[in-house]
Amino acid sequence: MATLIIAEHDNSILKPATLNTVAAAVAIGGDVALLVAGEGCQAVADQAAQVAGVSKVLLADNAAYGHQLAENVAPLVAELAKTAGFDYVLAPATTTGKNLLPRVAALLDVGQLSDIVAVESADTFKRPIYAGNAIATVKSLDAIKVITVRGTAFDPVAAEGGSASVEAVTAVHDAALSRFIGEEVAKSDRPELTSARVIISGGRGMGNGENFALLEKVADKLGAAVGASRAAVDAGFVPNDMQVGQTGKIVAPELYIAVGISGAIQHLAGMKDSKVIVAINKDEEAPIFQVADYGLVADLFEAVPELDSSL
């Protein structure tokens, strides 16, 4: 058995989500190869070669793959899967993986299993449906199994300790269907939401965007990422990439602190697998308290500064 994993990267750094996906591949068993498709991404291939459990790195370094446009990368992955005899094609369930992999599956004329959270056997997997309100056990009937992996469900493999060979892939697919125009990427010194050990999130109760500074202070003391509920995003307090929930990011940190968040189903779907949940809300009846390990009924504008000064 052999698995091809699409490495998540930005042409310079291998993203941690890749390590969780390798863990899923290790759980399946067999050889694991990582595909690094990008432009000027040799450094990523070198990092990929160090990842524990990886036996081969395929490096497709070409301008056509620079922004990892699905129209160009999907035919490359489909070709590799067919010609190199991979039984599984995996990618992290990030926006990059979600964008690319169904296009690969359709080119291979197979279905896709999205967002798996457990490997039951070589062909059977668990995945959440209905925003995590039910867990389906699904058997794949296809010869090549195309799967995206929910990172929070698999502990990452070690980023170092491996010694995979790096092989260049020279095939170039340039569909000339789409072009990259630009991006606005939020710059922050804080950890990324999906890989943070601690997250502090604010909801509608924050009142406005400026008040998120209160959470940022606490975040900096705890080395935490700052998140938000959909209500806070919809109200325009903070940008959408901070959103935790069914329609935002799915997180499972060791500590999740929900501040001024009522606990709508769609938010709970994104954070209820956190190890320890703290809720600070002045409404005693807020549903967030039903999932919180530690609930504090208090005015957040008093409690958060107090928390800040006691850390």
Add this chain to the structure above:
Amino acid sequence: MKIMVTVKRVLDYNVKVRVKADRSDVDLANVKMALNPFCEIAVEEAVRLREAGVATEVIVVSIGPKAVQEQIRTALALGADRGIHIETQSSPESLSVAKLLAKVVADEQPGLVILGKQAIDSDNNQTGQMLAALTGLSQGTFASEVKIEGDEALVTREVDGGLQTLGLKLPAIVTTDLRLNEPRYASLPNIMKAKKKPLEVKTPADLGVELRAHTELLSVEPPAERKGGIKVGSVAELVEKLKNEAKVI
């Protein structure tokens, strides 16, 4: 330019999901069904493009049993011009849906196809990308803004780190994210008018598509329940618990 939009009939998002006692699936007997929210955003975007004069006609397509005609009528009431219902016994898997839609794309030759990024029942997030692969068209997934300029669609996408803008050669496939627009409510006169709009019914056989299963659903279970926690009386007590009991800070 014609725009094609797709709609899926799903469990209303306000309804609490229950797993059947035999754990074979989610229980959908006698529960309220609705238009998938992401599909509703797709319909709204298409109608706005027609209202802006960019598009001339909005065609709405749905696949499933006869009941999905209710969601097609909803889309027609929101402003779509005509409907196509592809009748199947149950709701097919994403790849089968994409194959059926690819045939409709070949017949109708739309300049733009807009789909919801995912259905809130299966949470797959696959069909748009698969349709793009099968038709060989460009794809702009998770769109928060769509502009048509010349022979290109400029699509701003919600990506993990922020926003990305792509130029897509038309015809293009776009999938919607939540912030693309806020769908309107259908007015009563428009609901009445929608009943008279044309709705064509086809079968997979009419389209020359044979449906095949790619997965088998073995069981469905409710998620693990979180045990209820405790209330703490003060910030000091909270910090003490986090340090000494949970040991997370």
